[in-house]
Amino acid sequence: MGSSSLNDMEKLIRQRREFIPRGIFNMTPLIISEAKGARVKDITGREYIDFAGGIGVLNVGHCPTELxxxxxxxxxxxxxxxxxxxxxxxxxxxxxxxxxxxxxxxxxxxxxxxxxxxxxxxxxxxxxxxxxxxxxxxxxxxxxxxxxxxxxxxxxxxxxxxxxxxxxxxxxxxxxxxxxxxxxxxxxxxxxxxxxxxxxxxxxxxxxxxxxxxxxxxxxxxxxxxxxxxxxxxxxxxxxxxxxxxxxxxxxxxxxxxxxxxxxxxxxxxxxxxxxxxxxxxxxxxxxxxxxxxxxxxxxxxxxxxxxxxxxxxxxxxxxxxxxxxxxxNALAPRALEIGRKVVDGFRGFQENYPIIGDVRWLGAMIGLELVRDRKTKEPATKETRQIIKSCCERGLLITRSGTFSNVLRTLMPLVITDEEIDEGLSILDEVLREIRI
Ligand SMILES: Cc1ncc(COP(=O)(O)O)c(C=O)c1O
Structure with a gap:
């Protein structure tokens, strides 16, 4: 599919607002054109690394040929x-x-x-x-x-x-x-x-x-x-x-x-x-x-x-x-463990550098980074979490959140993601975390 312009995207977003109820939340302003594995392209032709996997739906990745x-x-x-x-x-x-x-x-x-x-x-x-x-x-x-x-x-x-x-x-x-x-x-x-x-x-x-x-x-x-x-x-x-x-x-x-x-x-x-x-x-x-x-x-x-x-x-x-x-x-379950280890290594490194990271939790490739405004009081960094997701998206990384305070960055990436794609995603997140102000 060829790329559409930013104008097309803006037009569709306007139509979305007109035709679809606001109660259906949108985590990003993106409109997809195609996707494969752990990569997604929007209708303007911009590419994204997918750490969200359609909120845990794309464990085998986007559009595997056999599927x-x-x-x-x-x-x-x-x-x-x-x-x-x-x-x-x-x-x-x-x-x-x-x-x-x-x-x-x-x-x-x-x-x-x-x-x-x-x-x-x-x-x-x-x-x-x-x-x-x-x-x-x-x-x-x-x-x-x-x-x-x-x-x-x-x-x-x-x-x-x-x-x-x-x-x-x-x-x-x-x-x-x-x-x-x-x-x-x-x-x-x-x-x-x-x-x-x-x-x-x-x-x-x-x-x-x-x-x-x-x-x-x-x-x-x-x-x-x-x-x-x-x-x-x-x-x-x-x-x-x-x-x-x-x-x-x-x-x-x-x-x-x-x-x-x-x-x-x-x-x-x-x-x-x-x-x-x-x-x-x-x-x-x-x-x-x-x-x-x-x-x-x-x-x-x-x-x-x-x-x-x-x-x-x-x-x-x-x-x-x-x-x-x-x-x-493809032994994707054992691969989930490898993905988890690699991402958690990255997240633990972030935790040493950025005080906003209160806790890192994981089981396999289901990984959470709980963000707090103060490590002692554990005041949830809800607003900052929203900002981080937005900034990641602007730089080409899709990531979602969860938690009763909506302050946990959550990764549910496709289990077919490559190590290089993980590194690319982590380096975007690193940049964003470095810049975030509490
Ligand atoms: C643990 C769990 N149960 C149930 C559901 C509901 O699934 P659905 O959105 O397909 O109704 C979800 C969705 O996020 C879930 O995470």
């Missing part, structure tokens, strides 16, 4: 059947594959949906049906999507929940192990994971365990600021769930598909969730999500109780099969 071919091939056969009306092989093949690769040494079944939020909703529906209990436990700082129940489970007011209540009932919230800003003001490891014991407070004060169907947890908080819990945390949560018959749902929408150095983050701990939720990178950018879980739980709802018009779209299923093959054939 594009698979989608083209499927588009030439049939694009939609509605699985309720007519079954198709790509859905069945993908379910079989996910049942095999999702951790858990027990028979599994898989339901497909369209978005992470929809998959989370289905996971909870199924857990409620199976347990015949109403309650759900979710976490401060957790993020699960924008539909009513997913938003009710989400623990971040601005921009997600503000003004959108009332929320779904029977959601009970506990703190996440955000040790840099421990909500209980205690310290790991002497805290003995007091934040997990908070669950017992819920049982004492809000709802007994016999009324809790599920606990929905991200193995690493993504939107919540790349919060990697300490050793023992998820295992302890899992233990309480097993004791109390609560369905342990791992929301791996952001951590899954090789991002953290294993196909699924739970595998780092040998953790076997009852239900595991996938989305984002699952189909390489086509809308698809999945709920894979213990066969007996997944089979609980009656015939006709689950599904949807587009759920398990054949194009998206073919894409997902190809994505999984690319991750496996």
């Amino acid at each position: 594009v071919e698979a989608i083209r091939d499927q588009a030439g056969k049939y694009t939609h059947t509605c699985f309720h009306l007519m079954m198709h092989e790509p859905y069945i093949a993908l379910a079989e594959k996910l049942n095999r690769i999702v951790p858990g040494n027990f028979p599994k079944k898989t339901l497909l949906a369209n978005s992470g939020a929809e998959a989370v909703e289905n996971g909870v529906k199924i857990a409620r049906y199976f347990t015949k209990r109403p309650g759900v436990i979710a976490f401060d700082g957790g993020y699960h999507g924008r539909t009513l129940l997913a938003l009710s489970l989400t623990g971040k007011v601005k921009p997600y929940k503000l003004g959108f209540g009332p929320f779904a009932p029977e959601v009970y919230r506990i703190p996440y192990a955000y040790c840099y800003r421990c909500p209980l003001r205690i310290e790991y490891p002497s805290c003995d994971l007091g934040c997990v014991d908070y669950m017992k407070e819920v049982f004492r004060v809000h709802a007994p365990p016999q009324e809790i169907a599920a606990l929905v947890v991200e193995p690493v908080l993504g939107e919540g600021g790349i919060v990697v819990p300490p050793k023992g945390y998820l295992e302890k949560l899992r233990g309480i769930c097993s004791e109390e018959g609560i369905i342990f749902i791992a929301d791996e929408v952001q951590t899954g598909m090789g991002r953290t150095g294993r196909m699924f983050a739970c595998q780092h701990l040998g953790l076997e969730p009852d239900i595991l939720i996938m989305g984002k990178s699952l189909a390489g950018g086509l809308p698809l999500s999945a709920v894979t879980g213990r066969g007996d739980i997944m089979d609980a709802p009656h015939v006709g109780g689950l599904g949807g018009t587009f759920s398990g779209n054949p194009l998206a299923c073919r894409a997902a099969m190809e994505v999984i093959k690319i991750i496996e054939d």
Whole structure:
């Protein structure tokens, strides 16, 4: 595609403002023309290194040839059947594959949906049906999507929940192990994971365990600021769930598909969730999500109780099969660990030079840089984070943010990024950090 002018870009941005609601946030003012691997071009012909990966959707990179071919091939056969009306092989093949690769040494079944939020909703529906209990436990700082129940489970007011209540009932919230800003003001490891014991407070004060169907947890908080819990945390949560018959749902929408150095983050701990939720990178950018879980739980709802018009779209299923093959054939999960090490080396160097960097957290290629105005008070550098993202974009680096204070620079780069591209991105960020004034 040829380059358009700056005027075309400005015109499109004006039209965007006119035709599309302002509530849909835009992190950058860019309009894309094409992308490949970890590089993106806008319609003026400017190139960018991509450290954002469509917010964790492009683990196999932009437009890998095999993926594009698979989608083209499927588009030439049939694009939609509605699985309720007519079954198709790509859905069945993908379910079989996910049942095999999702951790858990027990028979599994898989339901497909369209978005992470929809998959989370289905996971909870199924857990409620199976347990015949109403309650759900979710976490401060957790993020699960924008539909009513997913938003009710989400623990971040601005921009997600503000003004959108009332929320779904029977959601009970506990703190996440955000040790840099421990909500209980205690310290790991002497805290003995007091934040997990908070669950017992819920049982004492809000709802007994016999009324809790599920606990929905991200193995690493993504939107919540790349919060990697300490050793023992998820295992302890899992233990309480097993004791109390609560369905342990791992929301791996952001951590899954090789991002953290294993196909699924739970595998780092040998953790076997009852239900595991996938989305984002699952189909390489086509809308698809999945709920894979213990066969007996997944089979609980009656015939006709689950599904949807587009759920398990054949194009998206073919894409997902190809994505999984690319991750496996190219060892992208181990590559995520290498990427993580390299980027974190760079980030630690920044931390020595720039006082704005309060904390560096990571699991594989899911990396967060928490920015503070003062290392002692930890006052969040929210405004500065916004400025850094803007300046990076102006110099050719796409990077995003997260955190309940929106002060964490977050990298979710494609796992096909080269070392040279990482260096290029890091040197842009270095320049920007050098110039930022608190
Ligand atoms: C952990 C997690 N769960 C669920 C979702 C919601 O996914 P979607 O935006 O596809 O509804 C997200 C999206 O960022 C996520 O990070």
